[in-house]
Every structure is written in C-alpha cells, then in structure tokens.
Amino acid sequence: MNPAREPSDQELRDLYRAMLRIRLIEEEIAARYAEQEMRCPVHLSVGQEAAAVGACAALRPADQITSSHRCHGHYLAKGGDLRAMLAEIYGKAAGCCGGRGGSMHLFDPDAGVLASVPIVASSVPLAVGAALAFQQRAEDGVAVAFLGDGSLEEGVTHESLNFASRFHLPVVFFVENNFFSVYTPLDQRQPARPLAALAAAHGMPALEADGNDVLAVLKATKEAVADARAGAGPTLIVAETYRWREHCGPNYDNDLGYRTEDEFLAWKARDPVAAFAARLSELGAMTDTDSDAMAGAIGAEIDAAFGFAKAAPFPDGATAAERVYA
Amino acid sequence: MNPAREPSDQELRDLYRAMLRIRLIEEEIAARYAEQEMRCPVHLSVGQEAAAVGACAALRPADQITSSHRCHGHYLAKGGDLRAMLAEIYGKAAGCCGGRGGSMHLFDPDAGVLASVPIVASSVPLAVGAALAFQQRAEDGVAVAFLGDGSLEEGVTHESLNFASRFHLPVVFFVENNFFSVYTPLDQRQPARPLAALAAAHGMPALEADGNDVLAVLKATKEAVADARAGAGPTLIVAETYRWREHCGPNYDNDLGYRTEDEFLAWKARDPVAAFAARLSELGAMTDTDSDAMAGAIGAEIDAAFGFAKAAPFPDGATAAERVYA
Amino acid sequence: MREPRVLTAAEAILEAQDQALAADPAVFLMGEGAADPKGIFGTTAGLVDKYGPARVMEMPVSENGFTGIAVGAALMGRRPVVIHQRVEFCLLAMEQLFGNAAKAHYVSDGRHRAPLVVRLVAGRGWGQGPQHGQVLENLFALVPGLKLVLPAGPADAKGMLLAAIADDNPVIFLEHRWVHYVSGEVPEAPLPAPLDGPRRILAGGDVTVVAASYMTLETRHAAAALAAEGVAVDLFDLRVARPLVTDAIQESVRRTGRLLVVDTGWKTFGLGAEIVARVTESCFADMAAPPRRVGLPDHPTPSSRALAEAYYPRAEHVAGAIGALVGLPDARVAAVHATLAAERRQVPLDIPHPSFKGPF
C-alpha cells in the first residue's frame, strides 16, 4: 500500500477480509480443538486481529516479520499459507515445519514470516538481524518484530532496541499490549509509566495506535515503515488490544478470576472486526452482500484447509532424526 | 552522615582522605604491578574516586553495595579491609576471597561490600536482591549497585531496574559513566540520548551528578538513599567521570588512539582529588599540614599493608578443592 | 489400620512448599505464574492466598534478572525458591546460575552461602516441540557448586524439595512434567529426604540399572516385566546427579557385572555417559558385558506425535536393552517387549496419565 494516500474501498474491504479470515480460522481451531487431533498448544489471537492485519498491510511481501507463541494472526496477515499452518498444528508432514514445530513455530519463507519462537522475546533480536541483513545488502526491506507487553520485561528486548537504534536499522518493534502475560496483569509486572518511555530510553521514536482499530494501526505502521525504509532507523509502536480467549487453548477463562467479566465485555464491545464492518458499511465501502460473500468464501477456504490438514499424512517417524545439520 | 545537613569540616576532610587513600593505594598497585607478583588482572579506578567516595559516604555500614571488575575504589570507600584486598590481589590465603577470586571479586561481608563480579552487570541484580532482603525483613537498609556505562547495555540491568521499580525496593543504581567500555566509546555502543531516560523507561527518578565532585555525588546519593530508606523505591544516578589509566593493568594507554590526549588532559585537569583539596583549603577546612599528615599516615598504612600482603603465605594447594559446597 | 496417604507428586511439591513457607519466614517463592490462578500446574495453588504476594511473588518475564535477584537475596540469608514452568526459560539465566549461584560459596572462601532452589519443570505432553520439551538434565549437572536433584515420585518430590530448601547450596530441582502425575504414599510431616545420592528401589543380582527422573518409572515397568522372565534387576533411582555419588552403583556392578543407565536426556553427553565412564573405570575387571545407555537420539524434540513416538524411549525399549545386556534369548525379549507395548497402548503415547487433557 502506498504510504502517502488513504486506502481505497477495495483496500478497506481487503483489510476487513483479512481480519475476518483470521477470526474465522481461529474460531474454527477453537471449535475443533476438543477433537484432540490438534495435539499441540494453541495461543489464539481472537480480539487482536486489527494489530496483525493493520501492521502487515503496511508491508511488502519481501519485508520480514517475526512473532511469538501467539503467531497465527501474524502469520496469516503477512500472507502465510493456511494449509501449511493447519497441517503443522495437526502435526502433519505438510505442515510449514513438517510437523516439527507445532503452532508456536509458524514460519513461511516465501511470505516473509521469518520465524515464530515460543520463548518470550526470543524472536525480537531475529527481526533486528533481518533488518541488519537488509542494511548490509543495501536493500530497502523492513523487518517487523511483533511482541507482547510481557516481552518488554525481557532484557533481550532492550538489547535489541539499543542495537537497532545504535545502527539505525530498518526495523519496527510492534508491541501488542493486551495487558496480560498469561494470567498476570501488567501492573503486577511493570511499574506505572507509559510503555512509549521505552522508546525514549533507546533513542527512538514511539507511536501509539488503537490496537483495535485497523486503520489506526495501519497509519502508524506506514509511518514507521516509511521511516525505516528511508534509513531513519527503528520505531516502537504500542497498540493496546485484548485477548478474548484463554492464554493457551480454545476456551474462555474469565472464570479463573484473573480479570473481570466487565473488563472483558468492554473490550469485546470494541470487537475490531465487527467495528470495522460497521465503519465500512457506514462509509458505504462494503455492503452486507459483500461481507456475506467474503464470509462464505473464507468459510469454504477454511473447510477445505481443515480437510486437507486432517487428511494429510503424518511424517514418517524414521525421518525424525533427519535434518539436524544442513 | 545525616542526610539533612551540610557536611562538617571534619566530614569534608574525611571525604578527602578517603579519596586520597584510594588514589594512593591504586597508584601503589600500578607502581608495583611490574614486579609480576600481583598475578591477576587489575582494573584501576584512578580518576573516578569521587564517585565511589561520595556515594559510599551516604551509606551506613549495614547498607550493602555491589561492584564490578573495577571494584577497588568501591570496596575501599565502603570500608573494605585494605590488607585483605591486597592479599587477595597477591593471591594469598589472607585475601578477602582466600586468593580464590583475585582483584575482580572483592567483597567484605562486615563492611557491607556484598559482592563484586567481573561479568558486566552481573552484580546489578544481586544488589536488587539485597534490597529485596531488606524489604522482606522490614529493615531500613539500602543497597547500591555500582555500574558502568557499559552495563547499561546488558539486558539484565533493565530487568533489574524494572523489578526494583515494580516492587519499590530500596536500591540505588549508581552509574559511573566514564564514556568507555574497554576501548569502545559510548557513542559506538548506544544511541544518543540522555542516560537518565533509562530511569524514566523504568518508572523511577533519575539524578545527575558531576562524578568528579565528591560533594555533588554525596548530595545526589543522600537524596536517593533517603528516598529508598523511606520506602519510596529506587533511583538511578548518573555521574560522569573518567578513567585515567588503561582499562586493565597499571599503565596509561592513550597511545592506542581510542581517545585523544586532549580529552584525557581535560579530564585530568579536573582531578577529583586535587580539586577537592583546593576547595577545602579555600574553604579553610583543610590546611597543608592536615593534608600532608593524611598523606603520611595513608602512606604508612599502605606500606604496611603491602608488606603484609607480600609476606602473607599462599593458600595450600591441597585446599583448592575445598568449600565447593556449604 | 490407617489408610495410606496418597498424593500426586504435584501435590507433594505443593505441600513441601506450603510447609517450608510455614516453617521458615526466610523462605519465599518467585515465579512467573507462582501467584496466578493456575499456580504452576497446581504446584503453588492457593499459596499466595495463605502467605501473601510478598512471599509468593509473581514475576515479570525476566528470568535472568529475577534469578540474580534471588541469588542476591540468598547471599543475604533469604531462602528463595525460583520456579520456571519450562526448563528452557532458565536458559536465559545461565550466567547467574553458573556464575554467581554456583561459585559464591567457593569464591568467598566459604563465607557466602547461596541457599537457593530453582524448580524447573520439564515439558512433555502434546507437541511441546523443540523449545518447550527439553529436559536438559545434563546441562544442569555440569557445574560444581550447583546440586541437581531429580525426583521420580511423590515421596521424594516432597522430601527432596524440603531438603533442597533447607540446603545452604543452590539446588536445581528438576521436575519432569510426567512425574507430576504419579501418585504414591507421602508422609504428612515435613520430613526432608537427604540429597545423598542414588537409592536402590529393586534388588536383584543379574544386572545393575540406574534410572533417572521419569525414566525410573518406565524402567520399573520394564524390570517388573523382566522379573516374570526370571531377570532380576538391581535398580537404582539416581535422585541426585550432582554431586554424583556412585559407590552403591559400583558395589552393585561388582556383583552383577552389568550396567545400564537410563535417563531422560540426550544419550550423547548425557548423565549416562558420566555414570558409565566412572563405573567402568572402577569396576572394569568385574564387568561381564559392555555397559549400555538408553537416552534420547541426537536431535531436537519434534512436536508431531508421529515423530515424538520415534523420539521417546519407553519401558519396552528399556526392557530390550536389559534383555540384550543379560543375554536373554531374543524370543523372550520379544515377548516382554510385546507385553509392555500392549500395556502402553491403552493410553495414547503422548499423554502421561488418563486424567491428562492436553496440551501440557
């Protein structure tokens, strides 16, 4: 997308479509998880779709992203292959990792999903390394590290910010602040201060964007990406959003008492997908027919992809020891 | 020292004496190093005496400090035993570590020198842990972590700042910014921004003090320590100062070309010891007779301590395997 | 007659911490999740309500930092218990553990003590994969100054944890996730179980087998099946990998002439290597057959259950190794193998216990 101008109606519908698609895919994973065939942890990003979609819409295919345990949305938003993702979660040979990684290791080299790593903040330096590679090759690629509020507590994040800033690297640190690390709220883990102060500490600009507003996210990321591409160095973006379902797994878990039902409902009322649908129809950019058609097409795609993943063969146990070394 | 009032003449002379003593001890180490009997690395703090002395003068004996590879000054300023320090550097059984640590591991449990650790920033969390112990025991002790500008690049420093701030711990992070990590200048390692921004990132106040002015350091530290003791949590103090001699070893090394002779001379002209002597004599707080007497007494103490350390027996090789477990 | 008091190892660990917190005000817990509603797989459940957030401390996601903070507090006489929900998270804290914790006592010539416990939970379950499924027991055994404790059941889980908390040294307490599910009799009193090394858990004269952590359970099954074939296993539960005490094992090998070591880590450079080397060096003349090891093959933990099945050795593989070692005829080894494999098939291979509902 051209950073200079407003998105066209088609582009707006594409943003909506991308969010809806992630939502429906993850809801389908949740629905089918109880079948006990997806035998690996799943960290759903339902409620956080605007962040993934808005940020990735500012990127080119050759740009690289990195993600964490909660990587489905980022992987899909950046153009990762759905069938390879589901096959991976089902532990199949056709998975993006050949079944070796499971849902927390999603990557797609063709789409620019460099790596997802389930160790908190461990992929942040990888994104900086990708940016360094772009800089060394004098390419105008940009890397985006997706990280959670919890990742900000890891020393390696600070080391990565310092490095990126010192070497003016083309990288954007995109923080999805969903206010929790597992069941522990932010204020039990960090002192009260704006997260953007972390950017100042490392000599880089910060941008804040409503993480449930895909256009706000897109705008901020476009700005950061344009700077990065122009050689102006890194930016830290903070986007507040909310995870609807449990930290890991298909269910809701407000009954655990770590957050209030009111808080949950308030965020749910700000559903990034539904809100954007309403906005587009207000703007006249999308009709009910459009959105129904989209949902239908996505539904068919999802059914087919699940069908593929479930039918796909498991990897041969005899190959487990292969490809340890290149 | 009472935080509320100005230091008395006697206290001023004590500050001077403490700086002069560190200076003379380190100069003597430098002079004797070529004898090749102190067979361990030495990181001299000549030029940085005001930081160690000013900060430690704000502390009580039961308060705890931690230090790094460059620990002689901190150890001495906090009241560490000189003979045990020299014996340690000479590798003798009477050393504070029984000869096991060498110059980079100085500690003195009685004086409140909890630990010195030669891994950059590795002792920073130890100080936070000491502060946590004070808090848990409802004691009003304070811990001070001495750290260099290089330590600010280590992730563990950020993790420590976050933790201390989150739990309102009685700890002061005292940064001696001498502008170099070994031979690498600050601007090759960090982006341009005030170091104090790191405090804001972690939600704590910052204080800046002229690191070559013992009274400025004392004042800032008193303020931070008073806050900490009162339960107001941690403070980051940044004090700019300069290392005169080579990073490790007894010599000067400006010939290496990593810093200019002019820069060195400008800092040397701001000698914290000489400048404070001049100030005290201006104030009429110290006469030449006073300072000569001090130098004489310190000289005698140093001679005796070197005599002790050199004559002290080596540890018995057969004990090398002892005390691995308590 | 009194009913035996049966707990799972997870419950036993909870009880040990509860009793240690009650008994000694210097004890406190630090962990990501220590005070959350799930309480580290239930092993800290309820403790924050009982002892408050200052003693059951919820942590920021800063493993190196809070490990160092724990070491600092320990040097000041506190008794922190640091908890990681996965072994891998502790990889971020190696410098603090190998540097400060392990060496504080030595480098201070005995003046410092670092009475710290680090609880590590080794992930296994549904598709935990390469970075959530490692045990890395050999890693934590490498460095003098640390102790490494590997409980294989509830009684030791409680007793050794109490002993670890009372110990004046840094102790790594490595809990295999599948051991959490094991139940057995556990005394209510807070009795420490000495961290003094291997324990014989079966007596037999044909072969000496040393097993560690979860693999002790698989090995016990194997030994039971082999007993039916007349093979008598002298089985040791390793319990403590550092400091490593092998006297009883050596005494046993001198009698049986045969040694097998079974651990939960990679075979190459694993715990078994040291035990085999040490025993062979000292018992060579009495050995009737080459020593053997059962361990993981040389590759990362794959997530897919189709691959994990090929990765994890089970009772039948242990039985096969013992059979080969004692020269049991192939047909009888095959029979044992078949019995064990059939038993195991009653539960899917990637779950530890029928109560398990995944993914952890």
Next chain:
Amino acid sequence: MREPRVLTAAEAILEAQDQALAADPAVFLMGEGAADPKGIFGTTAGLVDKYGPARVMEMPVSENGFTGIAVGAALMGRRPVVIHQRVEFCLLAMEQLFGNAAKAHYVSDGRHRAPLVVRLVAGRGWGQGPQHGQVLENLFALVPGLKLVLPAGPADAKGMLLAAIADDNPVIFLEHRWVHYVSGEVPEAPLPAPLDGPRRILAGGDVTVVAASYMTLETRHAAAALAAEGVAVDLFDLRVARPLVTDAIQESVRRTGRLLVVDTGWKTFGLGAEIVARVTESCFADMAAPPRRVGLPDHPTPSSRALAEAYYPRAEHVAGAIGALVGLPDARVAAVHATLAAERRQVPLDIPHPSFKGPF
C-alpha cells in the same frame, strides 16, 4: 627450498577471517573489541581498517542480543562471526544458541539455515579466576544442531575457522587462550580443514590417547617423553566434539586395548565421559585395561597461582596416567614425570609462553 611459513594460532585466526572477509561479502564480524585497537588478542587486528566498521562491527555489551541478531542475519543468508573474549560472556546467550541457532534448521524441516560462527576464547593466564577462566567445552557440546570445534594448533585454527565460516550450520569455535601462542606452519592459501572429526597425530600401538584443544599440546609432550621409555602412543587430536565421530578412535582401541581421554574441562560430565562411554560400549571385548580420563577436578577455577597449580593437569600428569594405563613400572613413570616437570619449570606455571607478560 622454501622456508616454512610459520604463524601463531592467533595470527592464523586473523588470517582466516581476513581471507573469509575478502572472499565472501556475506561474512562479517561482531564482537566487543572486534574493532578496538587491541582487536581480540590481536586476532582481528587491522581488519576494521581494511573492511570498515560495517563488516567488523564493534558491539554493545549485549551478548544475548547480538547473538540473536547474528542468528537473524544468518537466517537471511548472512555469515556472521560472533566473537567473545571470554567463554563466560556467552553464558548470557545460551537461549539464543541452544534455542534459535541450534534448532532453526531442524524445526524448519530443513528450510532455514543458520550459518553462524561463534568464536569463544577460553581465558587462562594470570589469576583469571572463577568467572574468567572456564573453558566449558562440555556445555557447548551438549546440544544437537550446534557444532563444536576445538583447534589445537595454528594450521587447524586457520583451516577449521575457514571451514566453520563456510559451514551452513552454527559452529562454536572454542579457542583456548594458550593455543593462541602456539606457532607452526600454516599455508597461505585459504584452505578449509574439514570439520570431520579426530585426527591421528602420532601413531603407536600401546595405548590410544584422545586429547582436545590445549591439552593436545601437553599430551604430545607427555607422549614424546614416554616414547623415550618405549611407550608408543596412538594420539588423536579430537578437533570436533560435536558431531562426535569416534570410528577411528574405536579402531585404534581395538588394536591397543587401552584408552585415555584428556580434555581441558572438568572431568566430571566432561567430553571424556562420552568418549569413554561410547568406546567402552563398542570395544569392551578388546579392552585390556579400564579406560581413564584426565580433566579438571570438581571445583571452580581459583585465581591464586598457588591454587591454580593444583588445579590444572600438565604433561607430567598425562604421562602418569598413560604410564599407569600401560603398566609402566613406577620408577620409569617417575623418571618421565621428573623430566617433564623439570622442563615445565623453566617457565612459570601460570604463563603459556615466554612472550607472555600477563594478565591475559
């Protein structure tokens, strides 16, 4: 006739990097001190002037961060050489190494490659002490997916570093500080030395000895002194500890019936344990005597030279172990010991070479 071209290992390492930087624009160096005036003990001296600061990158003091950044760049096809002036600094980067570097190829089902070299310099010299004097070779050998290379002299230092840089896997290149001083003939051409395992450096039929890194040099002295007593050592320089290839060693032990392993780390859980275990498992029937190991005793590195002298085994200790293994009469062992000890006394025990002026 051409003069042999003699370099120290430090010079050979410098030359390897120079040639790699010249040959491949994807190669770059990252290290604290890589571009400073001392250039990592001279091993990067002058390179920043030749290739500029973007290819010889001076690093902030952030080991975990820049290791991860190197891994990220490597995944993108760059060839970073990360350098740490002490092994211990790398303890901060274990998560990146064991997690991302070691597993990238495996977990991506072969699609990712992480062509990364990590140069670690093991400190020994004057009183480096507990946290600057460790080799930790066993630590870096633990994990499948990493390679661990241990050069023992200048030719291998150059050739194996070239091979490591050309390798598509993450390679730990562990340089013992005292190997840096060793000089020998080194070809000028950029010829990689294959990372294919141990090399026989002396042929003999009485005993098989496997030595690693710096201890290869001490062992060679020991073997020379023993040769005078008629003991013929089949001596292997280990070179590559992971992947560990022991075929040639096994073939040798089948002939000699005797095995000694000498490494630079702690004996307990050291490299020697795995080699002894593996060889014993496969060559038991051919072994005439129990295998042996020479390694460090189970405690941290003390700083004082009075304690360090008791800590570090030297040629005479190796000779003693070999003598005992082959049953050389005590008096002749004592003679060898005395000769070697007398030779060694000509240089103080805490310095590697007469040119050494401390403290590093």
